[in-house]
Every structure is written in C-alpha cells, then in structure tokens.
Amino acid sequence: MDAKDEGRHSALLSFLNRAGRLVVTVALTFLGLLLATFLIGRVVPIDPVLAVVGDRATQSTYDQAYKALGLDKSLAEQFWIYLQKVVTGDFGTSFMTKRPILEDIARTFPATLELATAGILIGTILGIPVGVWAAVRQGKLFDQIVRVLGLVGYSAPIFWLALVGLLLFYAKLGWVSGPGRIDISNEYVITRQTGIMLLDTALQGEWDAFRNAVSHLVLPASLLGYFSLAYISRMTRSFMLNELSQEYITTARVKGVPEWRIIWVHALRNAAVPLVTVVALSYATLLEGSVLTETVFAWPGLGLYLTNSLQSADMNAVLGATIVVGAVFIGLNLLSDLLYGLLDPRIRRRT
Amino acid sequence: MFHSRKLLAASVAVFALFAGPGLVAAETPADTLVQAWAIDDIISLDPAEVFELSTSEMLGNSYETLIGYDPKDVTKLFGKVADSWTVSEDGKTISFKIKEGRTFASGNPITADDVVYSFVRTIKMDKSPAFILGQFGLTPDNVEQMVVKTGDNSFDFKMDKAYAPSFVLYCMTATVASIVDKKLVAEHEVNGDFGYEWLKTNYAGSGPYIIREWRPNEAAVLERNENYSGEKATMARVIYRHVPEGATQRLMLEKGDVDIARNLGAEEIEGLKSNPDVAFQEGAKGTLYYFSLNQKNETLAKPEVAEAMKYLVDYQAIADTIMRGKVKVHQTFLPEGFLGALNENPYSLDVAKAKELLAKAGLPDGFTVTMDTRNTPEITGMAQAIQGTMAQAGIKIEIVPGDGQQTLTKYRARNHDIYIGVWGPDYQDPHTNADTFAKNLDNSDGATAKPLAWRNAWDPKDLSAKVDAAVMEADPAKRAAMYQEMQKEILANSPYVIMFQQIEVAGLRSNVKGFIVGPSFNDNNYVYVTK
Numbered sequence: 034m035d036a037k038d039e040g041r042h043s044a045l046l047s048f049l050n051r052a053g054r055l056v057v058t059v060a061l062t063f064l065g066l067l068l069a070t071f072l073i074g075r076v077v078p079i080d081p082v083l084a085v086v087g088d089r090a091t092q093s094t095y096d097q098a099y100k101a102l103g104l105d106k107s108l109a110e111q112f113w114i115y116l117q118k119v120v121t122g123d124f125g126t127s128f129m130t131k132r133p134i135l136e137d138i139a140r141t142f143p144a145t146l147e148l149a150t151a152g153i154l155i156g157t158i159l160g161i162p163v164g165v166w167a168a169v170r171q172g173k174l175f176d177q178i179v180r181v182l183g184l185v186g187y188s189a190p191i192f193w194l195a196l197v198g199l200l201l202f203y204a205k206l207g208w209v210s211g212p213g214r215i216d217i218s219n220e221y222v223i224t225r226q227t228g229i230m231l232l233d234t235a236l237q238g239e240w241d242a243f244r245n246a247v248s249h250l251v252l253p254a255s256l257l258g259y260f261s262l263a264y265i266s267r268m269t270r271s272f273m274l275n276e277l278s279q280e281y282i283t284t285a286r287v288k289g290v291p292e293w294r295i296i297w298v299h300a301l302r303n304a305a306v307p308l309v310t311v312v313a314l315s316y317a318t319l320l321e322g323s324v325l326t327e328t329v330f331a332w333p334g335l336g337l338y339l340t341n342s343l344q345s346a347d348m349n350a351v352l353g354a355t356i357v358v359g360a361v362f363i364g365l366n367l368l369s370d371l372l373y374g375l376l377d378p379r380i381r382r383r384t
Numbered sequence: 385m386f387h388s389r390k391l392l393a394a395s396v397a398v399f400a401l402f403a404g405p406g407l408v409a410a411e412t413p414a415d416t417l418v419q420a421w422a423i424d425d426i427i428s429l430d431p432a433e434v435f436e437l438s439t440s441e442m443l444g445n446s447y448e449t450l451i452g453y454d455p456k457d458v459t460k461l462f463g464k465v466a467d468s469w470t471v472s473e474d475g476k477t478i479s480f481k482i483k484e485g486r487t488f489a490s491g492n493p494i495t496a497d498d499v500v501y502s503f504v505r506t507i508k509m510d511k512s513p514a515f516i517l518g519q520f521g522l523t524p525d526n527v528e529q530m531v532v533k534t535g536d537n538s539f540d541f542k543m544d545k546a547y548a549p550s551f552v553l554y555c556m557t558a559t560v561a562s563i564v565d566k567k568l569v570a571e572h573e574v575n576g577d578f579g580y581e582w583l584k585t586n587y588a589g590s591g592p593y594i595i596r597e598w599r600p601n602e603a604a605v606l607e608r609n610e611n612y613s614g615e616k617a618t619m620a621r622v623i624y625r626h627v628p629e630g631a632t633q634r635l636m637l638e639k640g641d642v643d644i645a646r647n648l649g650a651e652e653i654e655g656l657k658s659n660p661d662v663a664f665q666e667g668a669k670g671t672l673y674y675f676s677l678n679q680k681n682e683t684l685a686k687p688e689v690a691e692a693m694k695y696l697v698d699y700q701a702i703a704d705t706i707m708r709g710k711v712k713v714h715q716t717f718l719p720e721g722f723l724g725a726l727n728e729n730p731y732s733l734d735v736a737k738a739k740e741l742l743a744k745a746g747l748p749d750g751f752t753v754t755m756d757t758r759n760t761p762e763i764t765g766m767a768q769a770i771q772g773t774m775a776q777a778g779i780k781i782e783i784v785p786g787d788g789q790q791t792l793t794k795y796r797a798r799n800h801d802i803y804i805g806v807w808g809p810d811y812q813d814p815h816t817n818a819d820t821f822a823k824n825l826d827n828s829d830g831a832t833a834k835p836l837a838w839r840n841a842w843d844p845k846d847l848s849a850k851v852d853a854a855v856m857e858a859d860p861a862k863r864a865a866m867y868q869e870m871q872k873e874i875l876a877n878s879p880y881v882i883m884f885q886q887i888e889v890a891g892l893r894s895n896v897k898g899f900i901v902g903p904s905f906n907d908n909n910y911v912y913v914t915k
Contacts, residue, residue, distance in 0.1 A: 086511070203635060
C-alpha cells in the first residue's frame, strides 16, 4: 500500500467518523426535543380530555376519551409508546382536526414556507446592501435613517403593524388583496400539488390566479421581510464596520483598488461569513411560523396550527409540529455550517 | 448608493406590476355566500359528536333533526323528519311517524331505519352530546330495546320514566338528534365504529346544503343539496373562511371580500355603523355571562357576601360600553326565548347597600379574593369593570388570567375563588340550565356529575328535587311556573351572579337579505339568503 492510498483511506475514515458523530448529535437533539415537549405538554395545567370531549360530556364519555388518549398509563410508558410510533413514521392523529399529524403538517407547512421564504428574500436582498451602505456612511444621514427604521422594525408590535398595513394598502388604497392566500374565485381554479400557492398556480399556467396569489402574499411577506431586514441590516452594518477598520482594507486603499471594489468585494466577502448564520437563523425563526402575522392575515400556516394545538393541549399535534420546527432549525444550522466552509477559506483548507 | 437605488426601483416595479388596483377583486361570486368566522373550534362534522358553535350552525343547515321549532316563537314545535307523534297512556313511550317520500342528499330514501340507526349510533358511540338523548334512560346496552322500528315509516321511542313530552321533543331539536343516512354511513363502517372515522370529516345528511369540505383553520365549504326534498337553497355555495381576528374581519367586510362577518367586537360594530354598505342582523342567544363564587371559600360562602356582590356590578354600564350591542342585562338562569324564562333584573350597582351587607357579614372593610379570567378581550374587560366597582366596597379582586382550557380545568377541579365565564344551554329546553344551576345531588370531591352547582361546591338543597319534578310535568304551563319559582330562588340566594344574555350580531353587506340569527346556533339559517 503506498502513501497516497493510505491518505485516501484515512480521509474516508475521518469523513465516516464525522458523519457518524453528526447523526448521533442530530438524533440526540431530536430525542431531547421530544422529551422536553412531551413533558411540558404533560405538566401544563390543562386537562387534554376536556379539549376532546368538551365541558358537557358525561363521566362515561370522559373516561372513554381518557383511555383513548392513553392517559391511564404512566408518563414513561406514554413516552415510550409515542417514541416507538414516531420511529415508524406514525405521529398519531390530531384530536382537533381529526386528521393524521403528518397530513396536517403537509397542509400547513407549505403556507408558512411560502410566506417565510418570500419574507427572508425581501429581508436579505434589501437588508444586506442597506447594511453595507449604512456602514460606509457611518454617522451620516443615511446611516441614521437606517438605524431609526431598524429600531422601529425591532420594537413595533407586528400585530399592530400588520393591521395598519392592511388598513392602508388593502382597505384604503386597494393596492393589495386582503387576508388569506387567494381569492375565493380563484380557489377552485387550481388543484393543490405542492401546497405552495405561487408554484401551484405557475405550474398549472393559471397566471391570473398567480397574480392574485402574489397580491395576497406581498403584504405579509413585506412585513416579515421588514422585520428580518431590521435585524439583517443591523448585523451587516456592524460586521462591515469591523471589516472596514481592518488593515487589509487600508492596504487595498493604498494600492489604489477602487473604493466600490473594496466595499462590495473585499470587505463584504469577509463579512459574509458570519452573515450566513444571521440569515439562516432569521429564516428559521420565520419558518417556525409567525403566529401573529398568520392570525391577522388569516394565513393557514404552521404557527397558527401550533398555537391552536397548544391551547387545546393537542399533544400529538404539538409534538409533530415541534419536530418539524426542530428539523428546520437543525437543517438550517447544518446548511450554514456547510456554507461557512465554502465561504471561509481557512475552514475550507482545514477540511 | 447606486446598488440599493436600483434594488428599490426594481422592488417598486414588482410591487406595481402585481398589485395594481385593477387586480383586486372586491366582490364575492353572485351565487356564493362567504362568511368570515373564527372556525378553529371545529373538532368533528359528525352529528353524534358536534357540540361546537360553528359546526352546530353548519349541521343545522345541512342535516335535518327529527323535530324543529319556530325560531321566533320556540313554543311552536313541528316535525322535520317526523310527521306526527303520539304519547302512550303511561307517558313512557312516544310513537313517531316520519314523513314519506323524502330523500337524503345521496338519493337514498329517509326511512324509520335511518332514524333508529342514528339514535342507536349516538348512544353507542357515547360522544359528548350523547347525554341529551341518553338522559331518557337510554344506555349503550339497552338502546336497541328503547328505540324500536315499528314499520317502514314509524318507530317507538321508549323512556325509563314518563318525562314531560315538551322536554323530550325539545331534545329532539338538538344537533345530536340529526338523522344520518344509514346506508351511506354503513358503507364506511370499520370494525363496528358506526362510520365514525369517516363521518367526522364527511357528510351523510338530508338538509338544504351538503358539507363539501372542511380544511382545518382555513375554510369549510357547503354546497346546495340538489336532492333536497324541500324548496332548494338559493345560494349554490356557502363558504366559511377562518379569519381569527375581528379587526381583520371588519376590513374584509368593508372591502366586500366577505358577505358576512361573525366575530365583530363592540368596537368594530361601532365603527361600522356609519358605513352604508354594511347592515347588521342580531338575535338573542342562550349564552349567559356570569361569575360564580366557590363555596369552599369561607368568605364567599356567606350569603350576605354573595348578595353584596350582586349589588357591586354596574350591569348597565358594562352592557352599554365594553359589550355594547352584544349583550343585554339578564339576571335569571333561563335566557329569554326559553320556556318559563323569567325576565326580572332586580340588581343594579348600589355600593351603600353592598357595604351594609358586608358589615352584616362581619366584613366592613372588605376582603381580597382571586378571579379566574379567560384571557379574551370581552371577559377580561368585564372582569376589570367588576374589579373597579367591587373596590368601591373594599373588595379587592385579583384577576388571574388564563387560557380558556386552563381556567376551565381549574374551575372543574373547584380550585378557584371566583370564576367568570359563559354558560350556553345544550339544547332548547329549560331543563338544560336548571339541571346545571339548580341541581347537585353529590357535593363530594369525587362526584361523577360536575354541574355548575357542584363546581362551586354549592348544595342547592330542596331545589334539586324541584328540578327533577319539573322534568316530569306534562302540562307545559305548570312546568313553566315551576321553572319561574326556581329562578326566583336562585336569583335571591345562590353563588351565581348572572349578568347578561348574549346577543349575536352579524355584520352583513347591505345587499345580503334573509340571514336569520336564531336562539341557538343550529337555528342560524341562510338557506334562503339572497344578495
């Protein structure tokens, strides 16, 4: 065996080792997530049977539901039964919607995914250049405006902003369509495929419905976009300020590199590394489903579903939705780690 | 600056392209009625399980019950699926004949088999509303001997006692007495589940509408039943859109994106009054707003304290401000619209009188007590108003906010001091409220029945027997008098401070005509709506 072969062999081993460690970490994270959610669901001062049978049921009805929910077993036993089912892909049935949890999530998650993706695109595409420019113009008027806008985005209650947005752009000006994902008249024009309205309408060539879906999406997405913009631009600004004060920037200036190149290529390229994490985390937060936005805009997404389930102690639904949110978080974290590697030459070389 | 300016221009262009004013359709289709309502209460579409407000209304328009009443005058009962009925000599059997030649939406004929199957199914499945039929002595074991087919179009309904016929017939108007299509449901039976797995998200009735689809937290769609045996519905489609926020509903109504908004708050109603495109339809509902005093608390158990508290609520001010247009003052346990309802409201804010009573109870300086309050704006607003007036007599109320299920769980465990909330009748007969407000046979912690009297650890003494007697009285006039007597007693001496009766207000586009708001949710009717 020559040296080259040996090297390849050990590279493979180290890759397997890392992949294995990753799988174990992810599995443990999920288990912890499940256990914590499960326990919280059991200690909240809500009688889950009440949500099923209501206030008026007789004792026999109550007992029947109590058994059906498996509440007569010990906590450990309940958790073990649940785990076994989850491993086989059975998340149980929601007792509010009377449908399998997976079906519920498949119905609600695309709505949230669509809204969150549109929101993060707006937030990133506008937020990064705004942040960069604010850093360049530090202390000047533009910077001040951005900081004030960011502050408002940070501190204004989204519920209020959403209602004001609806009042202005929907009720008064009529620029956008109202709450909901699509008009009733378009609702039955399209058949549900992906659950992502823009994609479904586009794939089926229903361009009127597509435009209608966009005009429903634009306001809630802009709102979420504004909120992530406030965060992303602020972080971009501070990363950029940090980069712009480094010595290599001075060196580049001395060498006569054009200023736009220094800002948008040299400095931004380095600031981009931590920014990836910021964007990924913002995206993950939006994907959890923004409950208040979804409530005001009657947007049938995951946030609304999760809140309703929590309030009626619908534990199967809460656990199912939590796993999805957890998976999103873990997935995006892994993705940003991966991008880190691609963007940061030091990490790239090490691997 | 160059880059961001370009981006800004681009985004404005995109915005303008997609969201030009011309694109926004502001009218609902002419053959479709669109309602905005928070319909996240739905847990099932099966008449044997439905108890929720929104589904009661949907089933009221899509299923037919055995008996119906005139929503304007509930004493007028008539047959819906039933044609006629006779009560036996001993009063323990009612023989029903059902109307011939009528069909379900599926085209199957409605026969006695379907009625018997529907009742047996309800009792055997034993879901929440099953007791409405079960209280006549029907159990999963004996129901097949109690509800018996006597011919293709006739059946006997047997009971363990000679209950007042009016009581039995009113119970037959409840959603749980809806008749399901036996043949259709039986096709979907799995392991003897009476088709429950299927019917909870499907439809098998004979009403003017059929339930086409229910997407949780999103929408429910009803379509005209072309096989309906009566006069067909005017609208081809009725769509319920789940819109959780009242403020959002208001904007959609003003804009014409919905025809009817169902969850408008007092503020929204006030704001809409000046809009000529919007009209209102209202009706008194059976729901009562009340607060009650746990008798396990020694202070609250003093009769003078309970009476003092009845004088420490500014009923009229709450009805005129926080709850403007949505309630009327009502202090007895039977809401207006019920047989025997007593419309007497003797209490009003009288701090001096209350102080006198508190002094008599040995509490001249008042006391401190908690109030479990559901965190909805209405209930919280009421609780705060009560907190203010109580303070004038030295009673310090600490509001403990909680989510609906949370406060209810605590209430049912008798762990509260004061609970403020609502009570809605289960069916349109006075017994439903008498049974819960005035009867408590077992006041121990381990009792199986948990009526309101029990939840407040209150022993109504001889009232319990009066409740039982009233339910056996065959003469409706005498029966009504018995309930009036009970109401007077509860009004004078009980741990309940009953304050208001709900008025349901729907905001409608002014071109919408014929929407009826009935006394209970399954009476809300839009079968002959035009727009």
